[in-house]
Amino acid sequence: MGSLQEICSGPVRRREFLQAGALALGGLTLSDVMAAQAASGRQAPDTSVIMLYLHGGPSQLETYDLKPEAPASYRSVFRSIPTNVPGMDLCELFPHQAKIADKFSLVRSLHHEIGIHSDGGIIVLTGKHPSRLDPTSQSKSEHPDYGMVASRQRGMAHRAIPPYVTMPSRPYMTRPVYLGMHHGPFEVGDPSAKDFAPPHLKLSVGSDGVRLSDRKFLLTQLDQLRGDLDLHGSLSGTDEFRGLAWQMLTSPSVADAFDLSREHDDLRDRYGRHLWGQSCLLARRLAEAGTAVINLFIDTPKTGQEFTNWDDHIGNAGRPGHFADYMRIRLPYLDQSLSALIEDIFSRGLDRRILVVVVGEFGRTPRLSHNSGGTGRDHWPQAYTALFSGGGLRMGQVVGATNSKSEYPTERPYTPYDMLATVYRHLGIDYHQAILDYSGRPITILGQGEPIRELI
DSSP states (O other), rough: OHHHHTTSSSOOOOOHHHHHHHTEEEEEEEOOTTHHHHTTTTOSSSSSEEEEEEOOOOGGTTTTTOTTTTTTTTTTTEEEEOSSTTTTTTEETTTHHHTTTTGEEEEEOOOOOOHHHHOOOHHHHSSSSSSOOOOSOOOSSSSHHHEEEEEEEEHOOOOGGGGGEEEESOOOOOOOOOOOOOOOOOOOTTTTTOOOOOOOGGGSSSSSHHHHHHHHHHHHHHHHHHSSOOOTGGGGGHHHHHHHHHHHOOHEEEEEHHHGGGSSHHHHHHSSSHHHHHHHHHHHHHHHHHHHEEEEEESSSOOOOOOOOSOTTTTTTOOOOEHHHHHHHHHHHHHHHHHHHHHHOOOOOTTTTTEEEEEEEEEOOOEEEEEEEEEEEOOOOOOOEEEETTOOOOOSEEOOOOOOOSSEEESBBOHHHHHHHHHHHHHOTTTEEEEEOTOOOOSSSOOOOOGGGGGO
């Protein structure tokens, strides 16, 4: 790594950046950028994970485990269709995925025991059981999520690409806590927006007025990070965070990775000119450039009264009626984006380097609920499905099974801990290793779970 003066030779004056850092962080000086990583001499593995986190909990019965022979009060409201893998049927609204089923595998036996959004998300993303159950779904993790761990264990890749990126926003229930703020995710907003440009990169272009405005944004973001954390020991990461931001701001290769205009229009159309589609495309570009973890917070593909997230109980988002009406709108967006991402990764020969995981915090109740407000399915962590694609894993198979009504696993039961062990294995991270918390107590990265053996 070059000297600080060499690093700061980009289009933003070194003095300006140092002043911004001092204003945001109480006068702390800018440390040598990533000095600790350089001193360690570690070379991060050249692998990446793209997770599509389906916020709200997608129904297994309306996506990947339809149970067409179940009684009417249980079975899917949609037809099942065959795929190019015998015996693997999908929802009728997934025709594109059905054509490429040989390029992914389904684990239909995922399960855990907490039916609260935030706490279920903590289990899925951190591999730790929440110590406090909060019925208001506002609980926060006491341990970092898998992307934060990857940032800490692997560091920033060559070419200054950030190790952990989230879009359009970070998972609301997880925090870097004892790892330090510099291992939190870089949020990049909505890549489908006409004026999209990640705020962290804008300082490297534009007029002095733009620089001033974006410097204020950077200060705001640093202060928000500081305010969001219980900074018990986290201030040790603030210099490193500024160093990461500086490298990103001044790196042409990082700007190139985020520049979707470099992709052909037909490919961008194939992914879909909406939040989910352009997020998937940008995720592929970032993974190809060296980002270890890209977490896509898949909530709604667009804004509007007709769009809801995956929390398909009666009256989701205050909208009355039958949940199937909203799913008919939502599911084709996922089918388009996900199928394009998988095909793109395989066509580029990246299917060993990049692992795609599609999962939510839980599934939905097997029995349909009805009242005067409409029809829906409630929270159900006892059985749901995760999709895996690429990562050098065995594709074109169904792992595990649920009973005839999709109430609980009957074959090869797996948990989110096993899913994360599979993810960590791909990232080259020893999940049995311990990290010290604030008090110096060793915390195992993943206290339970082993990679899903049928996929290996």
